[in-house]
Amino acid sequence: MVRVGFHDVPFPAAVALGAVGGPIRKTDIVRTGSGAEVRRARWSGSLRRWDISLGIRNFAEAEEVLSFFEAREGRRHAFPFGDPLDHxxxxxxxxxxxxxxxxxxxxxxxxxxxxxxxxxxxxxxxxxxxxxxxxxxxxxxxxxxxxxxxxxxxxxxxxxxxxxxxxxxxxLFDTPARFEDDSLRLQLGAKGASVPAIGLVEVRL
Known part of the structure; x- marks a missing residue:
């Protein structure tokens, strides 16, 4: 079965190893007149986010991420991401x-x-x-x-x-993810590629 909006092509493993991130939850907090808090979870579970820019250490890896980004059409298509800390x-x-x-x-x-x-x-x-x-x-x-x-x-x-x-x-498992933005910012410097933050976010299939 083909999953709509999903490409079963893993994110580059070497770059994924340098990712920084983890689970995010969404909680509404209301403080009552007595000072007590009422907390309500808006999501039934966590969704994860990562910054993968630190995993890009050279020009070849920057080029690989660029190619992967274009093939996924930015954030249009999700893909398997190997969370280095939870897989x-x-x-x-x-x-x-x-x-x-x-x-x-x-x-x-x-x-x-x-x-x-x-x-x-x-x-x-x-x-x-x-x-x-x-x-x-x-x-x-x-x-x-x-x-x-x-x-x-x-x-x-x-x-x-x-x-x-x-x-x-x-x-072992991967997490379905997509690019957080529809743009990449890459720069070629004297020591190789310079990469600002590049976010990936977990999605539900």
Whole structure:
């Protein structure tokens, strides 16, 4: 299935490693007459933002970002971005194991389980698991009898996990993102390319 407004072309990995950023939330805060605060979340989850300019260290990388920007038509098309600090189901960004994240409980009928990652009590849907990285277990025992359906952000088992069985998964993943602006500012100096801030923002697919 083709996702409208999305190009499945990863952002240059070497530049992504130098990105600075993280999650953003949107909270309304109203102070009452007594001085107490009433706080209300406007978003159901975080959206992330990064500045990737520090990852551009030479002319070749600036040229690569320029080409990538043009191919995406500025902020028109989203793409997979490898967040250097949050791209693995495992704590610390280490290699995934099949028991990293509990993604459901079998009922003997259900075969499709959405990939998610938990941060304390908060669950984040994973939209772009990397193909070939997903490992799955049923009650702690790894199985190969599943397929990744990336367009549904889910794993689908060949046969339903038995009732009461814990279904878990480990994976690497990218975050869907787009350029924050429709313009780039690049300058060629004596020491190579000079690049002001270039923002990327997370999007929902």
């Amino acid at each position: 693995s189901s495992a704590v610390g960004g280490i290699a995934p194991s099949p028991i990293d994240q509990v993604i459901g409980t079998g009922d003997g009928v259900q075969t499709t389980f959405a990939l998610t990652k938990r941060y304390g009590g908060v669950t984040r849907p994973i939209e772009l698991a990397r193909i070939g990285s997903v490992r799955v277990a049923i009650d702690g025992v790894e199985t190969q009898s599943f397929s990744l359906v990336r367009e549904r952000n889910a794993v689908v088992f060949d046969t339903p996990p038995p009732a009461g069985a814990a279904v878990s998964a480990g994976f």
